[in-house]
Amino acid sequence: MNKKKKTNRLVAILLSVLLVLGVSSFAYANEATQGVAETSYTESTGEGKEATVEPSESREEESQEFVARENEGLENDASGLEPEEAIDVDQNGVTGEEDAVIVYAAGDEYIVTFDPDDGTPYPTWFKTTVPDGGLVTSRPVDPQQDGYIFKGWYHSLDGNGDPVFWEFATDTVTDNTTLWAAWEVGHIVTFDPDDGTPYPTWFKTTVPDGGLVTSRPADPQREGYVFAGWYHSLDGSGDPIFWDFASHTVTANTTLWAAWAEAPIAHLTYTVQFDSRGGSAVNAVTGIEEGSTITSPPQPTREGYVFTGWFVDETVTQKWNFAVDEVNSDLTLYAGWTTVGNGNNENSGSNENNGEKESSGTNTTSEVKPPKTGDSALDTGLYILLAVAAGAGVVTLLARKLKKEKQNK
Structure with a gap:
């Protein structure tokens, strides 16, 4: 019996000791934590001086300010900075919080961000800093998007869901602001030169529904052919029906083809x-x-x-x-x-x-001397005498022949 009592007393004493030790450890840990939180410390400013950091300044806030200043390229002096959460907000007000970043405007300046609403990522969006109450004097070039027509920059939607455009001449900035690109659905008109060039190089323009084609490429060139114009279809005979840029309107995506005629053969x-x-x-x-x-x-x-x-x-x-x-x-x-x-x-x-010797122009044939008058008459008389003598001889012969014939009879 006495042995059992002694055992119970030892167990009770052991539990009491453990309890006292646990309470003491908790109290000591709590006191140590409070001591650290309440202890001020000093940091170097980088200029040979030290600054006291009060316990109310949390390390997390200090780190956040430093990162924000580094991101925006601001001075290390954090005075006058007020954080604003610049997040990706689409036209319908949906917040992409996973892409949220913290940006700061210095003093009384605000950041104006231009969202082109064409799928480009936020870091590439155009941003400008404007003084409180100032006009937006800097903006990006008008964006381009196939199948759409850029109408301007708007800051909100009215009750009908239509964009309220920012008036750059009068609207002033009083807070960090996002302006969105307003797009109107249009029709793409593509010009096919039909000369073997690849599709990506073809000229394209976007036209409002029911509008005229006011922009077109320079007339193409093709060896051995003459450009005749742009046509949209062929008639029953297979001849091109040309697009009339003065009257034809666009009601759907359209392709215009270059019409070519064989060039006439150039004769030498x-x-x-x-x-x-x-x-x-x-x-x-x-x-x-x-x-x-x-x-x-x-x-x-x-x-x-x-x-x-x-x-x-x-x-x-x-x-x-x-x-x-x-x-x-x-x-x-x-x-x-x-x-x-x-x-x-x-x-x-x-x-x-x-350089050749010129002829004198005189007759180059051999000179023929004219006959003397006396010589010519002598020759003529001689010819006559000979003829008479010959005639007389012939007559004499004939007479003798006739005489002999008579004697023989």
Whole structure:
């Protein structure tokens, strides 16, 4: 019995000791935590000075301010900064909190953010800082989006859900502001040059529903063809129906094709020059189509000479026949001449202009002396005497023959 009592007392004492130790440990830990929280400390400012940090400044807040200042490129002096949460807000007011960042405007300045509403990420959006009550004087270029027409920047929607546009001339900034791009659905008009160029390079423009096509590419070029215009369809005969830019309107996405016509074959033309070789000038004949004949030009003149025709070579040996000879290249024809009284062609090409010795113009045939008058009469009388003698001899022979015939009878 006594042994059992002693055991119970030992258990009670042990539990009491454990309880006292647990309470003491909790009290000590709480006192230590409070001591740290209430203890002020100093940090270097980087200029050889120290600043006291009061216990009310939490490490978390200090870290948040520092990160925000680093992100915005502001000064390390945090005075006058007020945080604003700049988050991705779409036109319907849906908040993309997972992309939220903290930005700060310094003093009395506010940040104006332009949301193009075209799927581009937030970091690429245009942002500008505007003083409190100031006008927005800086903005991005108008965005572009296939199938849509940019109408302007708006800051809110009215009761009908229509955009309320920002008036850059009068609206002032009094808080951090987001402006959204307003888009109108349109129709894409694509110009197919039909010359083998790839689709991404084709000209495209967006036109409002029922609007005219006011923008188009320069007329395309294609070797061997002539551009005839832009057409939208073919008629029953397969001929193009051209788009009338002055009257046709767009009611759906549209493709216009380039119409091409084969270019006419360019005929080669030639020129024939005439070298009169000392004679009067003769005009050239130009614009002669290949394979054509030409008409003989007016004959040149040259004092003391007779024109004998046109020749292909300068030695005037190959005469040009205007009736059959064809022109297949640029060429020069040379005049042929003969001196007065000479039936031979002047092949020497005598021409003072080309350095050859000019003919004197006198007759170059052998001189024939006229017969003397006396000699001519003597010869004539001699011929007569001979003729008479011959006649007399013939008559005598005939008479003798007749006489013998009579004697024989």
